[in-house]
Amino acid sequence: MPKDHSALIAALAPAMHDAGALIERIKAAGLTHSDKADASPVTQADTQAEALLEAAIRAADPDAVIVGEEAVAAGIMPDPCGRFWLIDPLDGTRDFIAGRSDYSVNIGLVEAGVPVLGLVLHPPTNTLWAGARGLGAWVERDGMRTAIRTRAMPPAPRIVTSHSHLDERTKAWVATIPDAIITPSGSSLKFCLLAEGLADLYPRFGPTSEWDTAAADAILRAAGGLTLGPDATHFPYAKPGYRNGAFLAIADPACPLRLV
Ligand SMILES: Nc1ncnc2c1ncn2[C@@H]1O[C@H](COP(=O)(O)O)[C@@H](OP(=O)(O)O)[C@H]1O
Numbered sequence: 498m499p500k501d502h503s504a505l506i507a508a509l510a511p512a513m514h515d516a517g518a519l520i521e522r523i524k525a526a527g528l529t530h531s532d533k534a535d536a537s538p539v540t541q542a543d544t545q546a547e548a549l550l551e552a553a554i555r556a557a558d559p560d561a562v563i564v565g566e567e568a569v570a571a572g573i574m575p576d577p578c579g580r581f582w583l584i585d586p587l588d589g590t591r592d593f594i595a596g597r598s599d600y601s602v603n604i605g606l607v608e609a610g611v612p613v614l615g616l617v618l619h620p621p622t623n624t625l626w627a628g629a630r631g632l633g634a635w636v637e638r639d640g641m642r643t644a645i646r647t648r649a650m651p652p653a654p655r656i657v658t659s660h661s662h663l664d665e666r667t668k669a670w671v672a673t674i675p676d677a678i679i680t681p682s683g684s685s686l687k688f689c690l691l692a693e694g695l696a697d698l699y700p701r702f703g704p705t706s707e708w709d710t711a712a713a714d715a716i717l718r719a720a721g722g723l724t725l726g727p728d729a730t731h732f733p734y735a736k737p738g739y740r741n742g743a744f745l746a747i748a749d750p751a752c753p754l755r756l757v
């Protein structure tokens with residue numbers, strides 16, 4: 498029997514901090530990066546952090562199916578199934594390489610196509626967001642845990658968009674929202690801003706993979722928000738190749754906005 502969600506988060510949180518510390522050490526020592534087969538960048542930090550996180554999941558959940566971004570890049574991709582973990586050891590690699598601070602470490606658990614548990618760490622500040630279906634969501638800063646919740650939609654909504662991959666369709670959608678305040682940000686931290694009640698909408702038309710979004714999406718859902726696909730149903734996981742199409746993350750579930 499796998500541990501319950503609360504015990505899994507407690508067991509994995511130390512590994513999240515260890516992965517963050519490892520990434521910061523590698524950054525301080527001077528980064529080199531190479532390009533993967535899909536031309537996206539990878540650093541030593543990505544591969545070493547993924548090995549650490551995969552070992553931690555195996556220790557906490559011995560029969561786990563684990564899908565890691567770097568393992569997939571190396572040709573190891575289990576088929577989507579009813580229950581599996583997703584690891585993105587360093588999301589926002591372009592921002593990381595560019596010297597910006599919005600990158601994150603991500604572990605998510607998907608059950609029956611729904612992201613039900615997530616942990617997201619921001620290495621530069623050692624901030625950890627976590628949450629699970631039925632448990633709520635929280636953030637830990639300086640060892641202090643605070644419960645988090647999404648906010649009601651304000652008259653001037655804050656919209657978060659990708660720093661590195663902002664496409665024309667996303668720009669066009671954002672332009673239709675009156676009085677929007679746009680905040681560019683890298684990585685899954687955009688979902689965390691919604692979960693924490695600091696932003697309202699995260700539209701994304703360009704492609705991502707499920708490891709980019711599962712952990713933080715689980716935290717957003719646990720904090721009261723939702724993520725919808727273009728057909729206005731809950732954005733599903735366990736898709737072929739773990740490929741994400743367009744989605745709209747929404748803080749306030751009463752918000753009527755949709756992607757199309
Ligand atoms: N063309 C593309 N195809 C698939 N994923 C893409 C992509 N362009 C960006 N991404 C994903 O978007 C993530 C970055 O998100 P953001 O732009 O919000 O910072 C990247 O994560 P990595 O940095 O882990 O590779 C990458 O996986």
Ligand SMILES: [Mg+2]
Nearest residue numbers: 585588589709
């Ligand atoms: Mg990523």
